[in-house]
Amino acid sequence: MKHTFxxxxxxxxxxxxxxxxxxxxRFVSWPLRVTYLPCNDQTQVLIWAPKSLFKHAVDxxxxxxxxxxxxxxxxxxxxxxxxxxxxxxxxIDKEQQPYAVIEKAMRKALGKLTI
Numbered sequence: 295m296k297h298t299f300x301x302x303x304x305x306x307x308x309x310x311x312x313x314x315x316x317x318x319x320r321f322v323s324w325p326l327r328v329t330y331l332p333c334n335d336q337t338q339v340l341i342w343a344p345k346s347l348f349k350h351a352v353d354x355x356x357x358x359x360x361x362x363x364x365x366x367x368x369x370x371x372x373x374x375x376x377x378x379x380x381x382x383x384x385x386i387d388k389e390q391q392p393y394a395v396i397e398k399a400m401r402k403a404l405g406k407l408t409i
Contacts, residue, residue, distance in 0.1 A: 325387030
């Protein structure tokens with residue numbers, strides 16, 4: 295299986311994002327808050343690090359890069375089960391965590407989404 299993250303897998307569009315946050319279910323897999331909504335199409339993902347917690351763009355970009363990498367390498371957990379949903383991963387910790395912590399949280403969150 296190729297570990298890719300194409301444009302079609304990215305959740306975009308303000309109406310779609312508002313619908314996800316308005317009607318989706320949430321849970322926390324520290325340091326990530328996951329909002330999800332089942333759909334019939336392919337799985338789409340939104341990665342977000344807030345400006346209110348990280349004032350410097352370089353810090354937000356670094357966290358988003360780590361979260362995208364963790365998702366890209368572990369998305370097979372969802373695709374193997376044939377699960378299709380819209381997912382938003384929000385970073386909620388006030389400090390930057392290392393990649394190992396983010397990947398562990400991502401695996402836990404993806405495992406919980408397949409149940």
